[in-house]
Amino acid sequence: MTIKQLIQTKNILLDGGMGTLLQAKGLAAGEYPETWNLKHPEIIQDIHKAYFDAGSNMICTNTFGANTLKFPKNELREIVKAAVQNAKTALKNSCGKQEKFIALDIGPTGKLLKPYGDLEFEDAVSIFAETVRLGNEFGADLIFIETMNDSYETKAALLAAKEYSNLPVFVSNAYDESGKLMTGATPSAMIAMLEGLGADCIGVNCSLGPKALRPVVEQYLAYSSLPVLVKPNAGLPKSVNGKTIYDLSEREFADEIKEMMKAGVHLAGGCCGTTPAYIKALHDLTADLPPAPISQKNISMVSSYTHAVVFDQNPILIGERINPTGKKRFKQALVEKDMDYILKEGVAQQDLGADILDVNVGLPEIDESLMLRNTVFELQSICNLPLQIDTADTGALETALRIYNGKAMINSVNGKLESMESIFPLAKKYGGMIVALTLDEGGIPANAEGRLEIAKKILQTAAQYGIHKKDLIFDPLCMAVSADDQAALETLKAIELINTELGCHTSLGVSNVSFGLPERDRINSIFFASALERGMSAAIMNPYSTNMMNTYHSWRALHGLDQNCEAYITFAQNNPSFSQGIPIPKEAEQSKEYASALQKSIIKGLKEDAAVQTKEILAERNPLEIVNQEIIPALNIVGDGFEKKMVYLPQLLMAAEAAKASFEIIKESTITSESPSDSKCTIVLATVKGDIHDIGKNIVKLLLENYGYKIIDLGKDVPPQEILDAALKSNAKYVGLSALMTTTVPAMEETIKLLRNNHPHCKILVGGAVLNQDYADMIGADFYAKDAMEAVRYLEK
Amino acid sequence: MNDTIFLKNFIEPPVDRKKILHYAKSGAEDQILLQIQQLLEESLPHFSYKIAYGRFPINSDGNALDLGFARVHSNDLKNALLGCKEIILFAATIGIQADRLISKYSRFSPAKGLLLQAIGTERVESLCDLFCLEMKEQLKRDGLATRPRFSPGYGDLPLTLQKEIIRKLDCTKNIGISLNQQLLMTPSKSITAIIGLEERKA
Numbered sequence: 001m002t003i004k005q006l007i008q009t010k011n012i013l014l015d016g017g018m019g020t021l022l023q024a025k026g027l028a029a030g031e032y033p034e035t036w037n038l039k040h041p042e043i044i045q046d047i048h049k050a051y052f053d054a055g056s057n058m059i060c061t062n063t064f065g066a067n068t069l070k071f072p073k074n075e076l077r078e079i080v081k082a083a084v085q086n087a088k089t090a091l092k093n094s095c096g097k098q099e100k101f102i103a104l105d106i107g108p109t110g111k112l113l114k115p116y117g118d119l120e121f122e123d124a125v126s127i128f129a130e131t132v133r134l135g136n137e138f139g140a141d142l143i144f145i146e147t148m149n150d151s152y153e154t155k156a157a158l159l160a161a162k163e164y165s166n167l168p169v170f171v172s173n174a175y176d177e178s179g180k181l182m183t184g185a186t187p188s189a190m191i192a193m194l195e196g197l198g199a200d201c202i203g204v205n206c207s208l209g210p211k212a213l214r215p216v217v218e219q220y221l222a223y224s225s226l227p228v229l230v231k232p233n234a235g236l237p238k239s240v241n242g243k244t245i246y247d248l249s250e251r252e253f254a255d256e257i258k259e260m261m262k263a264g265v266h267l268a269g270g271c272c273g274t275t276p277a278y279i280k281a282l283h284d285l286t287a288d289l290p291p292a293p294i295s296q297k298n299i300s301m302v303s304s305y306t307h308a309v310v311f312d313q314n315p316i317l318i319g320e321r322i323n324p325t326g327k328k329r330f331k332q333a334l335v336e337k338d339m340d341y342i343l344k345e346g347v348a349q350q351d352l353g354a355d356i357l358d359v360n361v362g363l364p365e366i367d368e369s370l371m372l373r374n375t376v377f378e379l380q381s382i383c384n385l386p387l388q389i390d391t392a393d394t395g396a397l398e399t400a401l402r403i404y405n406g407k408a409m410i411n412s413v414n415g416k417l418e419s420m421e422s423i424f425p426l427a428k429k430y431g432g433m434i435v436a437l438t439l440d441e442g443g444i445p446a447n448a449e450g451r452l453e454i455a456k457k458i459l460q461t462a463a464q465y466g467i468h469k470k471d472l473i474f475d476p477l478c479m480a481v482s483a484d485d486q487a488a489l490e491t492l493k494a495i496e497l498i499n500t501e502l503g504c505h506t507s508l509g510v511s512n513v514s515f516g517l518p519e520r521d522r523i524n525s526i527f528f529a530s531a532l533e534r535g536m537s538a539a540i541m542n543p544y545s546t547n548m549m550n551t552y553h554s555w556r557a558l559h560g561l562d563q564n565c566e567a568y569i570t571f572a573q574n575n576p577s578f579s580q581g582i583p584i585p586k587e588a589e590q591s592k593e594y595a596s597a598l599q600k601s602i603i604k605g606l607k608e609d610a611a612v613q614t615k616e617i618l619a620e621r622n623p624l625e626i627v628n629q630e631i632i633p634a635l636n637i638v639g640d641g642f643e644k645k646m647v648y649l650p651q652l653l654m655a656a657e658a659a660k661a662s663f664e665i666i667k668e669s670t671i672t673s674e675s676p677s678d679s680k681c682t683i684v685l686a687t688v689k690g691d692i693h694d695i696g697k698n699i700v701k702l703l704l705e706n707y708g709y710k711i712i713d714l715g716k717d718v719p720p721q722e723i724l725d726a727a728l729k730s731n732a733k734y735v736g737l738s739a740l741m742t743t744t745v746p747a748m749e750e751t752i753k754l755l756r757n758n759h760p761h762c763k764i765l766v767g768g769a770v771l772n773q774d775y776a777d778m779i780g781a782d783f784y785a786k787d788a789m790e791a792v793r794y795l796e797k
Numbered sequence: 798m799n800d801t802i803f804l805k806n807f808i809e810p811p812v813d814r815k816k817i818l819h820y821a822k823s824g825a826e827d828q829i830l831l832q833i834q835q836l837l838e839e840s841l842p843h844f845s846y847k848i849a850y851g852r853f854p855i856n857s858d859g860n861a862l863d864l865g866f867a868r869v870h871s872n873d874l875k876n877a878l879l880g881c882k883e884i885i886l887f888a889a890t891i892g893i894q895a896d897r898l899i900s901k902y903s904r905f906s907p908a909k910g911l912l913l914q915a916i917g918t919e920r921v922e923s924l925c926d927l928f929c930l931e932m933k934e935q936l937k938r939d940g941l942a943t944r945p946r947f948s949p950g951y952g953d954l955p956l957t958l959q960k961e962i963i964r965k966l967d968c969t970k971n972i973g974i975s976l977n978q979q980l981l982m983t984p985s986k987s988i989t990a991i992i993g994l995e996e997r998k999a
Contacts, residue, residue, distance in 0.1 A: 023800070111977075112975040112977075115900070116984070176847075177806060182892075206970070207970075239801035239803075242800075243800075243801075244800055244801040340904055343904060343905075347905065381897070381900060382897060382900050382901035382904060648824050649823065649911060650821055650832070654828065654832070692981070695911060695914060698903050698904065698910065699911075702907050743980070
C-alpha cells in the first residue's frame with residue numbers, strides 16, 4: 001500500500017522533533033545535524049526507531065539542511081544515502097505493526113530569494129533538485145518539504161520535487177502568530193499555489209504550539225481539497241535552569257491534536273520540543289478515531305505572494321491597462337524597455353481598486369518571453385495583486401508561470417484542439433485559473449447555446465488533463481452591438497447558461513461591446529451591470545473609468561456585498577458628480593514670487609498641478625520652449641537652493657517628481673505630434689554587482705531625466721559585463737555607477753576597468769554613501785558626485 | 798550553557814517624527830510633514846515588530862572575547878562589556894513588507910522612497926529601544942543593570958559576526974531575517990545587537 005492510499009483509509013501519525021533530541025545526545029553548537037547520519041548512525045537510527053515504536057506511520061530523514069549550499073556534492077550524496085539507510089534500518093528494526101513510510105526531509109535553504117534576497121529562483125530549484133534526486137535514488141517513499149516560511153522558496157522546492165521524482169510530495173509551511181508566512185502569504189494563498197503545483201498533502205508545522213496554530217489549521221480545512229497535515233511545537237519554549245523546556249505536556253499536546261483530527265486533519269505529528277513520548281500519547285489517544293472524509297472544496301481562487309483572490313459573489317476586477325493594444329505610449333515603453341512606466345500602470349490600477357492585473361506585453365518587435373518574464377518579476381516585487389498572464393506565446397507563458405510567485409490566471413485557452421493541447425499541460429504543471437474563450441475551429445457561435453457547447457467541450461478536455469472545473473473561468477465573448485444588435489443579448493444569455501448549467505464562473509472583456517460607438521464608457525458600464533446581474537464573476541476592464549467603477553461600487557452596495565455601503569461612500573466622496581476637480585491656479589493667477597504657475601508647482605513639488613498646467617500651456621507653446629523656459633529654470637532654482645542648503649533633499653526630490661510629471665505630459669504630446677523631444681546624450685546608470693541599494697541611483701536618474709538626458713537604467717546588483725554591454729550597445733557617453741557598501745567598491749573598480757579597456761571614450765561618474773574623492777580617484781573614476789545635483793552640474797558643464 | 802531562544806512580538810512602538818526627519822536629513826517643512834503623515838498611514842499596518850533573543854555567559858580569554866555563541870576579537874566590544882559576565886543577544890526586524898513598500902516608492906517617487914527609508918529606520922530603532930527598556934526593567938529585578946546596545950559594524954566589531962548571530966538565534970526561521978553574500982540583512986530594516994549585563998551596585 002502506498003502512503004497516498006493509506007491516507008484514504010485512516011489517520012496518519014507522523015514523527016516528532018529531531019534537533020532537540022540530537023542536542024541532548026551531544027550535538028555541538030555550530031555542528032550540522034545532518035553529519036550525524038555518518039558520524040553517529042546508531043543514534044539517528046534509535047531516534048527514528050523510537051518514533052516508529054511509538055506509532056508513527058511516517059518518519060522524516062535527518063536531512064533538514066542537507067543541500068548543496070551547506071555541503072559539497074559528494075559529501076551531500078553520502079549524507080543523504082546514509083540518512084535514508086538509517087531510516088530503513090529503523091523501520092526494519094521497529095516492533096511497531098503499523099504501515100511505515102520514509103520521507104525525504106527538505107527544509108529551507110536559509111537564503112532569501114530575489115528580489116529581496118540574493119538567491120535566483122532557478123538556483124533554488126537546482127539546489128532542491130539535487131537533494132530530491134538523491135533521496136529518490138536511495139529509496140525514500142515520499143518527499144516532505146517543511147518549515148518553509150517563504151512562498152517563493154516553497155514553490156522552488158515543490159517544483160524541484162515534481163520535476164526530479166515521481167514520489168508523493170507533502171508540503172508544510174511555518175506560520176507566525178499573525179497567521180501568515182514571514183514573507184506575508186496567508187494560508188489560502190499557499191493552498192491555492194500548492195494545490196495548483198500538484199502537492200499531494202499540505203499543512204503546517206513549527207513556530208507555534210497547537211493552540212496558536214489552530215486558526216491557521218482551520219483555514220486549511222476550509223480551503224484545501226487535499227489532506228491536511230499538522231506538526232506543531234510542544235507549546236512555547238521557556239528556560240528552566242539553563243535548559244529549554246516547552247510548556248505543553250504530552251497529554252495536553254495530544255488532546256489539542258485530537259481536536260484538530262476530529263475537525264478534519266488527516267496527518268499529525270510534532271515539531272520542536274516533541275519527543276517519541278508525545279507521539280505515543282497521540283497514538284494512544286487517537287488510535288480509534290475514524291478519519292474525516294477528504295472533501296473537494298470547489299473554491300475557485302488565484303493568489304499572489306500575500307493573499308488569495310476568491311471568486312464568489314463579489315465581482316472581481318481584472319485591470320486591463322498593462323497592454324500595448326491601441327496605446328502608443330505603452331508601445332513606446334515596451335520598445336524602450338521602460339519598466340517604470342509599465343509598473344506604474346500596475347500600481348495605479350491597484351490604487352484604483354483592481355483585484356487582479358492582466359499582463360500583456362506582446363509586440364512583434366520585442367522578445368516577448370524575456371519581456372514577460374521581467375515584467376512579472378518586477379511587478380511582483382512591488383505589487384501584491386495576483387497576475388493574469390496574457391499571451392499567445394506558449395513559451396512566454398511557461399516562462400512567466402514558472403517564476404510567478406503564486407497561482408496565476410492564464411489568459412487564455414479556447415475550444416480549438418491545438419490551443420487546449422498547448423495550454424492545459426502548462427496549467428496542470430504550474431497551476432492556474434484558465435480563462436477559456438468559447439470559440440473553436442468553427443469560430444464564435446452566433447448564439448448562446450453554441451457557446452455553451454464549446455464550454456462543455458473545454459470542460460471535458462480539461463478533465464482529461466486532470467484540471468478541475470473550479471480552475472476554468474469562461475469568457476463567452478462579446479461582439480460589437482453596433483454591428484449586431486443581438487450581440488449583447490446572446491453574450492448575456494451565454495453567461496447565464498454557463499453559470500446555471502455548468503456551475504462555472506464567467507468573465508468578459510466588457511469594452512468590446514461598444515466598439516464603433518461614441519462615449520464607449522457609458523454603454524460599457526451598463527453592459528457591465530447587466531452581465532453582473534446575469535451572474536458574471538469577473539470583468540477585464542479599465543479601472544481608470546469612473547463609469548465602470550461607479551457600476552461596480554453601486555452593484556455591490558445594491559447586492560448586500562458592501563457592508564454599510566462603506567466602499568460606495570468612499571468612492572462617491574472621492575468622485576463627486578460634475579466636479580471640476582481641485583481648482584488649479586491658472587497661468588494668469590500666478591503670484592509674483594514665481595515666474596509662472598508651472599514653475600511654482602514644480603518648485604513646490606505639486607505633481608498633479610504641474611501635469612495639468614503643462615497640458616494647458618501645451619496648447620499655446622511648443623514643447624521645447626516649455627522645457628527650456630519653464631521646467632529647467634524651475635529645477636535650477638530648487639537645485640541652487642539645495643546646494644546652498646536652503647532646500648532639503650526630500651523637497652528637491654518632490655520638485656524633480658513634479659518636473660517629471662510635466663515631462664510625461666510633454667512626452668505624450670510629442671508621440672502624437674511626431675516631433676521627438678530632442679534628448680541630450682545617453683547615460684547608462686547602474687548600482688554595481690553585489691549591491692542592492694538603489695535609492696541614490698534612482699535620485700540621480702530622476703534628476704538627469706529632468707535635464708533631458710536619455711537614461712538607460714540597468715537597476716541594482718548589475719554584473720560588470722552587463723554594464724559594458726549596455727554602454728557599447730547604446731554608445732553611451734557617460735556611465736554612472738553607484739555603491740553603498742565598502743564590500744561592493746571592488747565590484748565598482750572591476751566595472752571601471754572593464755569599461756576602460758573596452759569602451760575607452762566614455763566618462764565614468766561614481767557616487768554612493770561609501771565613496772569620497774579619494775576612493776573615486778583610487779578606483780579610476782572620472783568624476784565623483786557627492787550628490788545628485790553635482791552629477792547634473794558636471795554633465796551640464 | 799543556556800540555549801533557549803525567545804521570540805517576542807511587540808505592538809507598534811510610538812512614532813517619533815523628529816527621528817524620521819533626522820534620518821531623512823530634512824527640516825520640518827509642512828509639505829514634508831504631510832508626506833510623512835500619508836506614508837505612515839499607508840505603511841504602519843504593514844510592519845511587524847519581531848525580536849529573537851537569548852542570554853549568554855561571556856568570558857574574556859586573552860585577546861579574544863568568548864560570547865558564548867562565538868569568539869570574537871574586538872577591543873571596542875571588550876570595552877563596552879567590561880565588567881559584564883553575561884549578555885543579551887538580540888535581533889530585531891520590522892519585516893519584509895517594509896522593503897516592498899520602499900522598493901515600490903523608490904521606483905516611482907524617490908522622495909517618498911527616501912522618507913519611507915527614514916520611517917523604516919525609525920521603526921526598527923524604536924523597536925530596539927523599546928526592547929532594551931523592557932530588558933532593563935526586567936533584569937533590574939534580578940539585580941542586573943544593562944549596558945547600551947552594541948551592534949556588529951560599531952567600532953572594530955566585525956560584520957562577519959552577523960553570520961554567527963543569525964545562526965545562533967535561528968533568525969531565518971524565527972523572525973525571517975537572512976543574510977546575503979555581503980552580510981547584509983534582509984529585511985533591510987533589521988538590527989542585531991549585544992547588551993552587556995552587569996551586577997547592579999548597591
